[in-house]
């Protein structure tokens with residue numbers, strides 16, 4: 001094998017990588033030692049800002065294959081034919097902790113998929129939970145502040161976590177989910193994924209349908225108990241990363257079956273729940289799951305920093321036939337992600353190999369900025385319209401137009417017949433077996449009992465009572481018993 005020569009960044013051979021150059025033997029360093037200067041300076045710049053949430057994650061490549069005809073509902077080209085395959089990249093993550101946090105913790109998991117379609121990249125940036133804690137994006141920074149490390153103590157504080165929930169009754173559904181059995185997945189392979197929000201599909205005739213996405217794991221759902229998780233997190237902090245990496249290296253390719261719930265757009269206004277409220281699900285009895293296809297992960301990234309840390313998913317990356325619903329949370333996210341990525345990675349992050357389109361090419365008049373690699377040639381104009389056959393608009397909307405009414409203002413989301421903050425939390429509790437309820441109650445009590453202020457405890461207990469009297473009573477008894485200890 002040909003011997004490789006170590007070089008500087010400019011490609012010049014390096015004479016010595018063990019001893020830096022000095023003025024005489026034992027003297028001070030020489031500024032002419034380019035290799036040393038470059039090496040130290042580059043090392044100082046290895047870190048970039050971590051994601052403000054979902055900092056810790058793992059990624060893998062794979063493909064999506066359509067198994068069922070959904071052309072009646074969407075004109076998206078990558079879903080146009082049974083058997084059609086589209087390359088994709090996924091990133092799974094925990095939410096609250098920093099890049100160095102442990103994997104096996106009680107926390108939602110991110111479930112982000114980038115489909116490299118021939119009509120551009122479609123990013124579906126979801127979680128392993130079908131609902132979320134809040135329903136208005138203006139609450140998101142406060143929510144995250146309350147869940148991440150406290151600015152004074154530098155730790156996650158039960159006081160902050162539960163104080164936020166005390167003032168956010170709409171979180172009761174997701175809190176019930178989080179403290180239940182599914183709150184700590186055994187691995188990324190053993191959890192479902194959800195788009196969580198409602199999205200808008202549009203078919204070739206302009207017909208509009210609201211949809212919710214469900215990725216069901218074909219590995220089976222497996223979770224850890226609080227005790228198991230404490231042990232795994234302590235002994236193997238990278239447990240999820242290791243599991244995903246090694247499974248794919250072994251040729252055991254994890255897969256998920258994608259289903260959608262489909263609501264004709266005309267049914268949205270009178271549905272018993274606000275279909276754009278992220279704290280609610282659509283019961284399957286109302287809108288059954290319909291199979292769409294299968295996602296398989298079969299290739300690990302070659303380099304975690306280049307492909308996983310620099311991966312950029314944005315809920316605003318849609319393709320023809322798929323668009324946003326008026327869900328306020330989703331609308332807020334349409335701004336937040338690309339903005340975060342312009343800060344974290346720079347304006348040209350879309351040109352990085354993991355983020356650039358693969359089945360088509362970006363062709364527009366965006367130019368320049370830090371680290372531009374795709375910037376046009378002498379034949380390309382940088383303005384539009386032009387007389388030089390540059391790219392031009394299609395005049396075709398990606399998705400159907402939705403009607404709106406009323407006045408501008410800071411309105412709460414419209415309430416539908418069954419829209420209270422507790423009914424669905426109670427339904428979830430009532431679905432659980434006695435054993436599941438016991439673990440849920442113990443998990444909540446273990447955390448809530450650590451709160452220092454009685455009024456914050458009381459407010460939270462009131463939410464569980466409102467969800468279901470038995471639920472409230474049991475949590476209250478368990479919390480009181482632990483606080484009296």
Ligand code: HEM
Nearest residue numbers: 051054091110111112126127132137140196332333336340
């Ligand atoms: C208004 C509410 C929300 C805001 C403002 C928000 C904001 C953000 C931001 C700024 C990032 C970091 C992006 C980056 O640096 O690349 C992020 C990551 C992420 N968020 Fe959200 N988020 C919100 C709600 C949600 C919800 C409801 C979900 C799931 C349904 C979700 C799933 C994710 C995932 C999976 C990631 C990590 C993506 C990746 O792997 O790179 N977020 N979020």
